[in-house]
Every structure is written in C-alpha cells, then in structure tokens.
Amino acid sequence: MNQNNDLNNSFVLEFNKVSLKIEDKEILKDISFKVKRGSNTFIMGPSGSGKTTILKISAGLIFPTSGNIKILNKDISNINDLYEIRKKIGFVFQYSALIDYLTVLDNILLPLKIRNKYDFKKNYKTYLEKVLEILEKLDLKGVEKYYPNSLSGGMQKRVAFARAIISNPEIVFYDEPTSGLDPIISNSIDKLILSINKNFNITNIIVSHDVNSALNISDYIIFIYKGEILFKGTIHDLKNILHNPNNYDTHLPIIKDFFYSIT
Numbered sequence: 001m002n003q004n005n006d007l008n009n010s011f012v013l014e015f016n017k018v019s020l021k022i023e024d025k026e027i028l029k030d031i032s033f034k035v036k037r038g039s040n041t042f043i044m045g046p047s048g049s050g051k052t053t054i055l056k057i058s059a060g061l062i063f064p065t066s067g068n069i070k071i072l073n074k075d076i077s078n079i080n081d082l083y084e085i086r087k088k089i090g091f092v093f094q095y096s097a098l099i100d101y102l103t104v105l106d107n108i109l110l111p112l113k114i115r116n117k118y119d120f121k122k123n124y125k126t127y128l129e130k131v132l133e134i135l136e137k138l139d140l141k142g143v144e145k146y147y148p149n150s151l152s153g154g155m156q157k158r159v160a161f162a163r164a165i166i167s168n169p170e171i172v173f174y175d176e177p178t179s180g181l182d183p184i185i186s187n188s189i190d191k192l193i194l195s196i197n198k199n200f201n202i203t204n205i206i207v208s209h210d211v212n213s214a215l216n217i218s219d220y221i222i223f224i225y226k227g228e229i230l231f232k233g234t235i236h237d238l239k240n241i242l243h244n245p246n247n248y249d250t251h252l253p254i255i256k257d258f259f260y261s262i263t
C-alpha cells in the first residue's frame with residue numbers, strides 16, 4: 001500500500017465544516033473532526049448539545065445545511081455510496097430499541113434478514129451459528145430464546161450490541177450505551193465495548209455524557225456544547241487543559257463544569 005492510501009485509510013469518519021440549521025435554530029455550528037480507524041472515540045456534551053444529531057447525520061438520516069461528511073473515505077451525500085456505507089456501520093440506539101415481540105435470536109437476525117432478503121433462508125444455518133458464537137462472546141449464552149422484556153437492562157444492551165455487530169461492520173455507533181445503568185453494569189458495558197473494538201476489529205464511536213466511561217476506555221474525545229466543538233483530544237490532553245493555571249480560554253469554565261470529576 002502506498003503512503004497516500006495509508007493516510008486515506010487512517011480515518012473512518014470525517015466531518016468537515018458541518019453546520020445544521022432547522023427553522024433558524026443553529027443545531028450544529030461549523031463542526032470539524034476526524035475519527036481514527038481502530039479507535040474508541042467519544043462524542044460528549046451536555047443534554048441538547050447535538051450529539052445524537054451527529055449520529056443521525058453520520059447515518060445519512062438527516063443532511064447538513066452545509067459542509068461535508070466522509071465515512072470510510074466516501075462522501076455520504078452520494079446516495080449510491082451511502083447505501084454501501086450503511087452496510088459497513090452498526091448502531092446501538094439510545095434505550096436499546098429491541099423489538100418486544102421478537103425473541104433475542106430474531107432481534108439479532110433482523111439486520112441479516114433485511115440485508116439478505118433473497119438468500120436468508122438458504123443461509124439460515126450459517127447465520128444461526130454466527131449469532132450463537134456472538135452471544136457466547138458477549139456472555140449471553142442461552143438467552144436466544146427469550147423475549148427482550150424478560151431480560152435486565154444490562155442484558156438488553158448486550159443484545160443490542162450483538163445486533164449491531166452481526167453483519168461485520170467496520171464502525172459501530174453507540175448512543176448513550178451506559179445511561180440508566182448502575183456503575184457496576186456500566187463498567188461491564190465499557191469492557192464489552194472495548195472487547196468489540198479489540199476482538200472484532202471495530203472502530204467504536206460512542207455518544208455519551210458518562211465521564212467515567214471516557215476515563216475507562218476513550219482514545220479520543222470530542223466535546224460539544226450548544227452545537228459547537230469546544231475540545232478535541234485525549235484524556236491526557238484534557239487533563240493538561242483542565243490543570244494548566246495559565247489557561248485563560250473563555251470556554252474553560254464550561255469544560256471544567258462538565259469534566260469536574262477528572263482529577
């Protein structure tokens with residue numbers, strides 16, 4: 001591979017000067033960032049700052065007013081490319097979003113059923129084996145026959161993870177994967193996200209306001225506030241900023257307020 005290809009390959013998601021206006025309200029303001037392949041990248045910020053909007057734009061569910069977005073080196077404004085890109089990304093939605101009247105098995109099979117409409121039946125045995133293998137890796141062995149309602153919140157989250165990775169994506173987006181879970185379960189979810197990154201070679205993009213999770217597993221953090229990026233960097237960079245007595249950045253109080261628990 002030549003050097004150029006290497007460079008092109010090192011980022012899986014790029015936002016370049018992206019803005020979004022809905023009825024005169026500026027939801028995102030001139031946002032630029034890059035997500036490194038193989039990283040666990042956190043998009044953080046208080047409620048209403050625009051985090052979920054960034055995910056929706058990345059999925060091509062809404063289009064920005066200006067700017068451009070590349071996923072796996074393809075511009076998502078090209079509809080043909082968007083279709084191909086969608087095959088390579090997985091989503092874990094806020095509140096898991098499992099379908100109550102389908103068993104765990106059928107919930108996880110759903111993306112394969114939708115994508116492989118015509119040969120689903122023919123490949124069923126292979127798909128089933130794959131689901132069982134993933135369930136085992138995610139410590140969910142034996143739950144395939146249950147309905148989501150009979151599982152705990154943490155287990156439902158893990159089923160949602162299984163569904164997101166069943167079609168071998170290169171990137172998985174998570175919207176608030178630890179919200180509503182106690183600290184112990186949250187820690188186990190963090191570990192699982194990390195194992196998805198390592199064992200399945202997946203770049204994780206995690207929307208969160210859980211500072212603890214970021215401390216545990218982030219390689220890179222993008223902090224967004226009222227639609228603007230106020231910080232991009234590693235935990236190490238963040239600590240330097242927070243503890244530098246000569247930092248007079250006007251945004252510092254907002255960043256400090258959000259990351260107050262980092263010492």
Ligand SMILES: Nc1ncnc2c1ncn2[C@@H]1O[C@H](COP(=O)(O)OP(=O)(O)OP(=O)(O)O)[C@@H](O)[C@H]1O
Pocket residue numbers: 022025027045046047048049050051052053054
């Ligand atoms: N379709 C829409 N029409 C108008 N305003 C919207 C729309 N979608 C989002 N917004 C506004 O955009 C802003 C960002 O919303 P978004 O859902 O991205 O925030 P968030 O950071 O994910 O918040 P939370 O942490 O509460 O999930 C909010 O002020 C929201 O009210």
Ligand SMILES: [Mg+2]
Pocket residue numbers: 051052053094175
């Ligand atoms: Mg949100």
